[in-house]
Amino acid sequence: MLKIGNIEMKNQVVLAPMAGICNSAFRLTVKEFGAGLVCAEMISDKGIVLKNAKTMNMLYIDERENPLSLQIFGGEKDTLVEAAKFVDKNTNADIIDINMGCPVPKITKCDAGAKWLLDPDKIYEMVSAVVDNVDKPVTVKMRMGWDEEHIYAVKNAQAVERAGGSAVSLHGRTRVQLYEGQANWDIIREVKQSINIPLIGNGDVQSPQDAKRMLEETGCDGVMIGRAALGNPWMIYRTVQYLESGELIDEPSVREKIAVCILHLDRLIALKGEYVAVREMRKHAAWYLKGIKGNAKARNAVNLCNTRDELVNLLNELVLEQEAKELSQAQLV
Ligand SMILES: Cc1cc2nc3c(=O)[nH]c(=O)nc-3n(C[C@H](O)[C@H](O)[C@H](O)COP(=O)(O)O)c2cc1C
Incomplete structure (x- = not known):
């Protein structure tokens, strides 16, 4: 079973942190589908320290989401520690996670995200400082290295453990790879064998069978x-x-997919208001529609929706169209 600090998850399945995606509306929806742990999108340490209004909103957690891991990113010790202390005392997150994987130049040029991967000593120093100042368990999410020449995953994970970190999540790609190529699961096995704190494996788990294979092959x-x-x-x-x-x-029916898409939409509206939520929901709606035959027209139409009513009507029409198609196909057989 997966246990991080004194937090016990009910299973080994974890929703990854994803910026622009993993807000409370999506996390709660995924939680209701049984995730053992959900991770929030990365949040800027400076935004927290400066009490930026948008950043403060990102700290909202519905109590039904727990256990939840809240991820912060930063490049300087003072602000990282201050932000962690704020999250520790003022949010109902269960775990404080530190981002050491974000490959985006805007982040790495501030010495944050994946930039840390080049310096195990810095990892030790930064993680120790955070651990010393908070009560909640501290974890780190990292990529396996900066580039092929600098793969310090083992050293970096050991530095987290020595610093008092409670777990590591490892994405089996380098910073330079971004999302290209295949995630390297061998390095996940290697790191698992070199630390005594829990390791969460990540990268290219696309099916339930992949998840089982990753657990078996790497021991994560x-x-x-x-x-x-x-x-x-x-x-x-x-x-x-x-x-x-x-x-x-079995995979869900179109009707089930659309019902959950609308639930997600309504949660996003409650969180962000209709204007922002409908615009953010366009990309999600396109994802919900993936795999539904003949969906190209609907996927385009979704991008033109400005209100809840427009989006919901479009989605409901799609369900009826699809069900009519299925019925006529069944009658032909
Ligand atoms: C849209 C998007 C946003 C992401 N944002 C974050 C983030 O905020 N923090 C983080 O640690 N990783 C982030 N990631 C990386 C994922 O957590 C994960 O490591 C990566 O997608 C590989 O896992 P997968 O193959 O299951 O997608 C993001 C990935 C995507 C696709």
Whole structure:
């Protein structure tokens, strides 16, 4: 079982932190599909320290989401520690995670995110400072290295452990790779064998069977799923079920997909108001529609929706169209 500090997860399936995606509306929806742990999108340490209004809103957690890991990023010790202390005392997050994987230049040029991967001593120093100042367990999410010439995953994970970190999540790609190529699971096994704190494996888990294979091949303690859960919280549910019973549950029907998409939309509206929520929901709606045959027209139309009513009507029409198609196909057989 996956246990981080004194927090026990009910299973080994973890929703990855994803910027612009993993707000309370999406996390709660995924949680209801059985995730053992959900991770929030990365939040700027400076935004927290300066009490930036948008950043403060990002700290909102619905109590039904717990256990939850809240991720902060930064490049300087003072602000990172201040932000961690704020999260520790003022939010109901269970775990404080530090981002050491973000490859985006805007972040790495501030010595944050993946930039840390080049310096295990800095990792030790920064993580120690955070651990010493908070009560909640502190974890780190990292990539395996900066580039092929600088793969310090083992040293970096050991530095986290020595510093008092409670777990590591490892994405098996370098910073330079971004999302290209295939995630390297061998390094996940290697790191697992070199530390005594839990390791969560991450990268290219696209199906429940992949999740099982990652756990078996690497010995990792938890499996983190990112892109495969976009518009697809069933991926989480199906993985939990598969790991527990070996049973592979059917993919959802179009009607089920749309019902959850609308639930997600309504939660996003409650969180951000209709104007922002509908615009943010366009990308999610396109993901929910993925895999539905003949959806190209609907995916384009989604991008023109400005109100909840427009979006919901469009989605409901799609359900009726799809069901009519299925019926006529069934009658032909
Ligand atoms: C849109 C998007 C946003 C992401 N934002 C974050 C983030 O805020 N913090 C983080 O540690 N990783 C972030 N990641 C990386 C994911 O957590 C994960 O490591 C990566 O997608 C690989 O896992 P996957 O193959 O299951 O998608 C992001 C990935 C995507 C696709």
